[in-house]
Amino acid sequence: MSSRTLMSALRGAFLISALAAVLFPLTWVTLASFKTPQQLNDPSLIVFQPSLINWSYVFEAGILQAAGRSAFVAGITVLISAIVGSAAAYVISTYKAGGSATRFGILAAQVLPPAVLVFPFLTLAYVLRVNDTLIPLIFAHLSFVLPVVTWFLIGFFDSVPRSLEEQARVDGFTRFKAFLLVVLPQVYPGLGAAVIFGFTLSWNDMFYGLILTPSKSAILPVAIAGFNTFRGVELGSMSAAILVAVVPVVIASFFIQKRLVQGISGGAVKY
C-alpha cells in the first residue's frame, strides 16, 4: 500500500511541476503586459500596480487590424478547406478514390517544409502585382491547411459505418444526397475539430506571413515579431500583442482536444 501512495504522490508532484512549467511563462507574459517600462526593468516584481499603457499602445499600433487580417485569412482558408476537404475526404474514405498516391500526397503536403513553396509564391505574387497583400498568403495557407483538414476528415469518415450510406441509398436518395443528409452529419464533431485546428494553424503561421506580407498587410504573428527589440519599452507591448494572439486560440483548443488525435493520425488512433 505505501509504495502505491508513494507512487501516487510522486506522480502528483511530477504533474504539478509540469503544470507549473507550462503556466510560468504564460503568467509571466500576462503580468508583463500590465507593467510599465519601469516596472519591467525589475524581473522580480510580482505584486504591482497594473497599467494599461501597453494595451493602449498595441491597439493604437493596429494590433486589432493585424488580428483581423489573420482571422480573415484563416477564415477563408478554413472555409475553402472545409468544403473541398469534406467532399474529398468522403470519397477517399468510402471509395478509396485516388488510391495511396493521393493519401500520400495529402500527408506530404502537410509536412512539407514551407521553404520549398514560399519562393514561387513570392515570385508569382510579384509578377501578378499582388505582393504584400493577403491573396498569395491565402493560397500559401491553403497549401497546408487543406491537406490537414482533409487528412483529419478521412479519419472521421472512416469511422462512419458504410451501411448508413447504403441504407440511405436504399431509402431513396442519390449518393450525393446520402452523403449530405446522412454521412456528413456523423462527422460534424470531427469537422468542428478540423476547422478549429485548421484555423489555429493558419492563425499561428509566421513564415509565410513574414515573407509574403511583411509590412502593409502584416498578419498577427508578423506584427508581434515587429515588437522584437531589446528595449524594455517594447517588451510590455510585445507581451500584450502576444496575449492577443494566444488567448483566443488556447480557449478554442479546449474544445477540440478529444478529437485531435483521431484527426492527426488520420484515423489510425482514436482517443
Place this chain on the structure above:
Amino acid sequence: MGTVGLKSVQKSFGDTTIVEQLDLDFPDGSFTVLVGPSGCGKSTTLRMIAGLESVSGGTITINGKDVTHLEPRDRNIAMVFQNYALYPHLTVLENIAFPLRATKIPREAARQRAQEIADSLGLGHLTHRKPKELSGGQQQRVAIGRAIIREPAVFLFDEPLSNLDAKLRVETRSELLAIQRRLGVTSIYVTHDQEEAMTLSDRMVVMREGKIAQVGTPSEVYSSPTNVFVATFVGSPKMNILPGVLEDSTFTIESGHSWSLPHAHAGSVFVGLRPEDLLLVPDDRGHAVIEQIELLGPRAVVALSLSGVKLVSVVEAAELASLAVGKAVTVTFRPESTHLFDGDTEERVPTQVLQREG
C-alpha cells in the same frame, strides 16, 4: 405486387466468382430465406438485388421490370441491415419518416404516417428518442418501420437478428413473420442460421460456394435433402453421415459393422440418419459405447462411439432410465428413415426400399 426474378446472375471479382449463374424466382408475397455458411454468396446475392453490388452477368427483374443497372433508390425496395443502420442524428420518428423525404410527400403527412407505423410497432411512446437510447429489439423495430413506410415491392433482410441475444431473437422472429403476413410484401431474408431459415421461410434456398444447393419448403429440405451438404447443414443436431458400401441390401461400414438396408442401389454410399432416427438398444454386447448425455428437458442428446465412428442420437427423456455414460448399446434404424447419398457425387439416391422377399 412484388415478384423478383434472377436470371443467370453472376458476380465475379477478377478471377474469383462469388456467385455463379444463379436462376431464382421469388413469387409475390413469398418469404424466401437464403441460407448457407459464410462465404456462400447469399449476402452478395441480396446486395445485387438491392443494387448495392454491381452484377457481373445476368439480369435481375422486379415486377417484370429489368432493374439490373438501376440505382437502389429506383428499385422500389426496402432493406434492413444487420446493424439496423439507424441514423444516429435523427429521432425515431425522423428515422422512420426519412425515406419519404425523397418523395414529394409533404413533411406533415410523412410525420403522421411515421407516427402511425411507430404506434403499430409498439414504438409510439419512443418517437422522440435517439437510436442510441433504445434497446436492440426496439432499434430493430425502428428499422422495420422505416422499411415499411415506403410500401416497397420487396423487403430485403440482411441477417437482421444476428445482433440480438437468443431469447430476443426467437421473439422478434415471430413478430417479423406476423408483420410480413399482415403486409403480404415479398420478402427475401439472408441468414447463416438454419433454424431461423426453417422457422421463417415458406421457401428456403440453401447456398454453397456461390451456387444453389437446394430450393424448397422447409419440410422438403429437411426430409429430402438433395445432397450431403444440405443434409448436414439443415437440422440440429446434425444428421449422422456414415460412409460405407451397400451391396445386396446390406450396408457395411469400414469398421465392419453392417445393417440390413433393402435397396436396389449398389456401390459406395453415404447413409444419412437424423439423430432422432438413430435408435439405441441397451445391449451388454452392443457395438457402440455411450460417451456423453446432454439433457435438454423433454429430450436428450446422446453422443456415442461406434468403434471410433462418432454418432449422435436424440432420445426421449423417458428412455434415459436404461442409458448411462459408458454403457454399451446396439445402434439400429428403420430403413425408411435413411437418406441415401452416392458415395462419389454425394447426391441423393432416390429411396426405394425393396419389398421384403418372401
Place this chain on the structure above:
Amino acid sequence: MLLPLLAVSGVAVGLPLAYAFYLSLTNFSLTQQGPAGFVGVDNYQGSLTNEGLWSAIGTTATYVVIAVTLETILGLLIALSLQKQKWARDITRSMLLAPMFITPIAVGLTFRFLLNDQLGAIPYLLDGVGISYDFLGTGNALLTLALIDVWQWTPFMVLLLLAGLESIPKQPMEAARVDGAGALYIFRRITLPLLVPILSVAILLRSLDALKVFEYVYATTRGGPGTETETIQYFTYQTGIQFFRLGEASSMAFILLAIVLPLIIILFRRLDRAK
C-alpha cells in the same frame, strides 16, 4: 467529388512546387530586371558544395535529435502519469496541452525575454541560487532553442502517447499482474511494445515538424552566435530573402525535400500499418 480537392491543391501546392523546381534551375534573383537565366544544375552543385548548407543541415539534425528525444521521454512520463490521474483530469490535460497551440514566434519571443539576463525572470531566479548561465551564448544557444521546442511541443507527444496508452488493450497487462509481474516489467515487456506503432508515428511527425524550425531562431539568435543556430529553414530564408538569391534558395529547399521525403514515406507506411 475529388476534383475540387485536386484543383485547389493543384493551384496551392502543385504549381508552386513545379515552379519552385523551375526556379531552382535558374539564377533568378529578386533584384534583377530581366528574365531569369537558365543555369541548369549549377544551383544544385553550388548548394551541395555549400558548407553553410551542410552546416545548417547538421545543426538542424542535432536540434531535432535533442528536442525530439527529450520530448518523447518527457511526453511518455507525463502521459503515463496523466493516465493514472484521478482528480481534475480534463482541466489538467487541457492546461498541459495549451503550449502547442501558441504561435511559435510568441513562444520564441517570450523565452527570449524570460532568459534575458537583465529583464528575464529565469536568470534572476537562477542568480538567487548562485547559478549563472548564458542561455543564448556560444555553445549553449542551440540547446536552449531545443529546450524551447521541448516546452512547446512535449504536449504534442503527450497527446498522441496518451491516446495510444488509452487504446491499448488492458487484458494483457491485467493477466501479467495476476501472474505476479512487477510494474516495470509490465511496462517494458507489454506496454512499450504495444505502444511502438503510435510512438513511431509521433516521433516521425514531431521530427518532420521540428526540422522546420524557424521562428525560435528568428525570435532569439538570428542564426548566431556565429552560425551556431543557423537551421536549414533559416539558412534558406537568408539566402532567398536577405540575399535575394531565389534560384539558389529553391535548390536548397529541394535538397531539404529530398532528405525529408524518405521520412515521409516511412511515416505513411507506419500510419497505414497502425490502422
